[in-house]
Amino acid sequence: xxxxxxxxxxxxSRVIRGGWQLSASHSQSVSEDPVSDMIAFADAGITTFxxxxxxxxxxxxxxxxxxxxxxLKGAEALARIxxxxxFVPDLAVLPRIDKAYVTNVxxxxxxxxxxxxxxxxxxxWWNIDVPRWIETALWxxxxxxxxxxxxxxxxxxxxxxxxxxxxxxxxVSSMQVQYSLLDRRPEKTLITAARENGIAIFCxxxxxxxxxxxxxxGQPEPKAPFENRSLVKYKLIIxxxxxxxxxxxxxxxxxxxxxxxxxxxxxxxxxxVLARPGVSAVIVGARNRAHLASNLRIASLELAPQDLQAxxxxxxxxxxxxxxxxxxxxxxxxxHGSIMKYNLNSEGKTTAPRExxxxxx
Numbered sequence: 299x300x301x302x303x304x305x306x307x308x309x310x311s312r313v314i315r316g317g318w319q320l321s322a323s324h325s326q327s328v329s330e331d332p333v334s335d336m337i338a339f340a341d342a343g344i345t346t347f348x349x350x351x352x353x354x355x356x357x358x359x360x361x362x363x364x365x366x367x368x369x370l371k372g373a374e375a376l377a378r379i380x381x382x383x384x385f386v387p388d389l390a391v392l393p394r395i396d397k398a399y400v401t402n403v404x405x406x407x408x409x410x411x412x413x414x415x416x417x418x419x420x421x422x423w424w425n426i427d428v429p430r431w432i433e434t435a436l437w438x439x440x441x442x443x444x445x446x447x448x449x450x451x452x453x454x455x456x457x458x459x460x461x462x463x464x465x466x467x468x469x470v471s472s473m474q475v476q477y478s479l480l481d482r483r484p485e486k487t488l489i490t491a492a493r494e495n496g497i498a499i500f501c502x503x504x505x506x507x508x509x510x511x512x513x514x515x516g517q518p519e520p521k522a523p524f525e526n527r528s529l530v531k532y533k534l535i536i537x538x539x540x541x542x543x544x545x546x547x548x549x550x551x552x553x554x555x556x557x558x559x560x561x562x563x564x565x566x567x568x569x570x571v572l573a574r575p576g577v578s579a580v581i582v583g584a585r586n587r588a589h590l591a592s593n594l595r596i597a598s599l600e601l602a603p604q605d606l607q608a609x610x611x612x613x614x615x616x617x618x619x620x621x622x623x624x625x626x627x628x629x630x631x632x633x634h635g636s637i638m639k640y641n642l643n644s645e646g647k648t649t650a651p652r653e654x655x656x657x658x659x
Contacts, residue, residue: 299311299312299345299597300312300313300597300598302498304449304472304498304578305449305471308417308449309378309380310345310346310579311344311579313344313568313580313582313594313596314347314579314580314581314582315346315582316348316582316583316584317349317353317356317360318353318356319583319584332363332586333362333363333366335584335586336367337366339587339590339593340363340367340379342594343594344582344593345379345380346380346381346382347363347379348474349381350384350386350420351384351385351386351403351406352384357407357410357411358410360411361411361412361413362412364379367379380417381411382417382418382420382472382474383407383416383418383419384420385400385420385421385422386424387399387403387424387434389424389425392423392424392425392430393428393430395434397437397440400437400441401441404416404438404441405446407419415448416448417449418450418471419438419447419449419450420451420453420474421434421435421438421452421453421455423455424630425628425630426628431459432466432468435463435468435470436466438450439469442469449472450468450470450471451470451471451472451500452470452472452473453474453475454627455473455624456487456488456622456624456625458622460492464495471498472497472500472578473488474500474502474581475488475502475623476501476502476503476624477501477503477504477574477577478501478503478505478506478510478535478567479548479567479571479609479613480509480510480536481619482613483619483621483623483624484499486622489574489576492576493576498578498579499576500580500581501571501572501577501579501581502581502583504568504571504581505564505568506532506567507528507531507583508532509532509536509545510552510563510564510567511563512562514549515549515563519542520533531634534633534634538617540616544616547612548609548612549563551609551612552566552567554608555601555605558605559599559601561592561599564589564592565592566601568582569596569599570606570609572597573601582596
């Protein structure tokens with residue numbers, strides 16, 4: 299497994315184990331033994347794990363894994379494990395957010411993950427038109443200075459928003475964004491700005507919720523209802539990309555490359571993104587260890603120039619997805635935004651605002 303140093307003393311695996319698929323909010327079909335699965339990933343070299351305060355049960359599961367791994371492997375092995383969580387205040391909270399709320403969420407993540415200091419907190423803000431997002435990021439910087447977290451990252455901010463936070467004094471060191479062969483919005487401006495400012499890029503959605511896989515090759519265009527919300531989300535991206543027929547052309551090209559390299563479509567799709575300039579790591583969503591061998595192959599697969607040429611020939615005929623990073627998804631009334639769940643903390647009663655928590659006591 300390839301590793302990358304983001305700063306002196308801070309190294310991660312270039313393939314990150316995602317936690318969204320383990321969340322009860324995503325699907326009821328999850329691993330029966332998530333701790334053993336995480337141990338298998340860590341032992342194989344995928345030592346970085348992604349989660350969020352709104353991923354129901356996932357921070358707790360990673361906390362249990364950390365305790366177990368310490369007992370099995372010792373402190374030196376545990377020190378190689380990195381956990382990237384997210385701070386996602388509910389949409390309803392944004393107008394009245396305060397530092398106490400931010401501190402409460404961070405303290406909750408520390409308790410669940412059983413950590414004395416969080417590695418990276420990736421800040422997300424649902425609606426940029428609601429003010430105080432820079433002020434909120436500065437509260438995270440206060441907590442970083444207090445020693446509750448090591449690094450501040452973000453998720454789904456575009457270039458202008460990232461630079462606004464940095465100009466305000468927030469040391470944004472990484473950005474997690476949706477980036478795949480289907481959705482190349484980060485290439486517009488974010489990738490260049492990140493490279494110029496030493497910001498790591500972590501990519502999710504590289505297999506489009508599973509659409510970039512053999513399961514969908516040669517299949518008729520699917521209709522609702524879908525198995526989970528990820529498929530709903532990424533089917534809309536396929537529509538923006540150019541539709542089902544062009545998507546099938548891309549799958550056929552990827553399948554041919556996969557056969558040549560004795561691997562699968564998902565591995566090729568993720569490897570192609572990992573090889574893009576400015577990309578530090580890709581996040582693989584895995585409910586269990588069933589595809590661990592393929593996940594490991596992502597970092598070592600070297601695509602030949604003719605492979606990339608064949609992929610790019612299809613991409614050249616795709617539609618440009620409008621807007622900057624996450625612009626479509628920020629429109630709560632649009633096709634992309636209306637499918638989101640914006641108040642998962644309150645719905646799960648995990649880190650509710652103080653007034654809501656008091657009502658429930």
